[in-house]
Amino acid sequence: MVRVVGTVSRGLRCPIIHQGDNIVDIVVDSVIKASEVEGFSLNDKDIVSITESIVARAQGNYATVDHIATDVQEKFQDDTIGVIFPILSRNRFGVCLRGIAKGAKKIVLMLSYPADEVGNHLIDLDTLDEKGVNPWTDTLTEKQFRDLFGYNKHAFTGVDYINYYKSLVEEYGVECEIIFSNNPKTILDYTKSVLTCDIHSRSRTKRILRENGGEKIYSLDKILATSIDGSGYNEDFGLLGSNKATEDSVKLFPRECQPVVEAIQKKLKEKTGKLIEVMVYGDGAFKDPAGKIWELADPVVSPAYTSGLQGTPNEVKLKYLADNTFSELEGEELKEAISEFIHNKGEDLVGAIESQGTTPRQLTDLIGSLSDLTSGSGDKGTPIVYIQGYFDNFTDEK
Secondary structure, three states: OOOOOOOEEEEEOOOOOOOOOOHHHHHHHHHHHHHHHHOOOOOOOOEEEEEHHHHHHHHOOEEEHHHHHHHHHHHHOOOEEEEEOOOOOHHHHHHHHHHHHHOOOEEEEEEOOOEOOOOOEOOOHHHHHHHOOOOOOOOEEHHHHHHHHOOOOOOOOOOOHHHHHHHHHHOOOOEEEEEEOOOHHHHHHOOOEEEEOOOOOHHHHHHHHHHOOOOEEEEHHHOOOOOOOOOOOOOOOOOOOOEEEEOOEEEOOOOOOHHHHHHHHHHHHHHHOOOOEEEEEOOOOOEOOOOOOEOOOOOOOOOEEOHHHOOOOOOOOHHHHHHHHOOOOOHHHHHHHHHHHHHOOOOOOOOOHHHOOOOOOOHHHHHHHHHHHHHOOOOOOOOEEEEEOOOOOOOOOO
16 A cells, blocks of 8 residues: 555653653553554654653652752852843743742842743833834843833733742842843843853853853752752753742753663563664744744753664755756656655755755754644643654655
8 A cells, every 4th residue: 555644743641650650661561552552553763752751750850949049058158149041931940049049148130131042022122122222232220121111921921020030039038139131241240149040052151251250150050960958950951951840849850861761762672673762852942933932941852862863854855856856757757756866865965955945953853842742731641752754755655
C-alpha cells in the first residue's frame, strides 16, 4: 500500500508521577501499552519525548522559599541587591522573588521595558513612540513610568506585574525600589551587588556588570546550584527553568537527565528490538503572534537526548524543485525526478539554493517545540509524546 501519512505526534497518558517513582519503567511501560491499545507499531528512529516536569518530579527536585532565601543571604549578606531583568510570570518567577526578598534587606528591582526577555509586555511600542520614550536610552523611576503609562494589566494573565512583584518583596518587610531600564549598567548607580535574572542573555549581562564596576554579580543559575539544607538543586541551571509548585516552593529543572534518556532507550531496545530515540523537553521555542510571547522560558529546550537527535535537518525544498529545477515535468515524471534528487542529495546542504527556507534549526529544538505543542501545558495529561516519521521524506513508502 502506498504511504499517505508523514510525521505523526501522539500525546501519551501515564500515571501521575511522584517523588521516587521509577521514571524509566513508567515511560517504557506507557509507550508499549499505548502501542498495544491504540494499535500502532513501534519502529526504529521513532522518538519518545518526555516533559522535564515528570523527570524532576520523580527526582523530587524541589526547593522552598527558605532554601532560596538562605542561598541569597549567604551570597549577598546585608547588601542592597539589584534584581534585574526578571521575566513577568507568576509561575516562573513569583516564588523565586519571594525567596530572594526573604534573603534581602533592600531590593532595587530593574525591569526591562516595553517587554521582558520572552515577550511579556508592560506596554506596547506604539505607546512608547506616542510618549517620546526611548527604551534603549531612557531610565524611568516607578513614578515616571506610572505618570507616562498609568496602570496596565498583562493581556493574558490580567496581572499588573509592577504592583504584583513589589507586593511580593514588601510582604517580607523589605524595601523595594522599582526602576525601568534595558541597560545593565544602570543598576550600578544603585548598588554593586546584582542578581541578574535574564535567561538567555545572562552571560553578556554579567560580563557588562563586571567590566563596569560590579562587585557581587550572580545570575539565577548560581542560586540553588548546590543543595541548601537538603533542598533540590541543579548544578547547571540553578533556579533557571523552575516552576511554581506551591505558594512556598518551586520545582527545579531536572538534573542528570542523560542517564535517564539512555536507560529508556536501552530498555525499549530490550523489550521491542527497536532503536528509538529519546529526549527530555521543556519549553518549545516558538513565538505567539497575538501576545508576542516567545515561549522559551527554560534555559534550553532539551537538557538531554540520545545521539540520534544531534544536529540539524538536511532537507531540500520540494516546492523549489517543482517550480524551478523540474518545472517542465508533471505527474509521475515529476515525482520520480524529485525522488531521485532526494536520494542523491549531499550530506551538507547549508547554503544550497535547493534548501532555502528549510529552517535548519537544531533537531532537539524543533522536536521539543512539536512535543510542547502536542502535550500542552494544561490538563491533557500527556507528558510523554511519541513521534513517528520525523526522519522520513518524500521517497519513503513504508
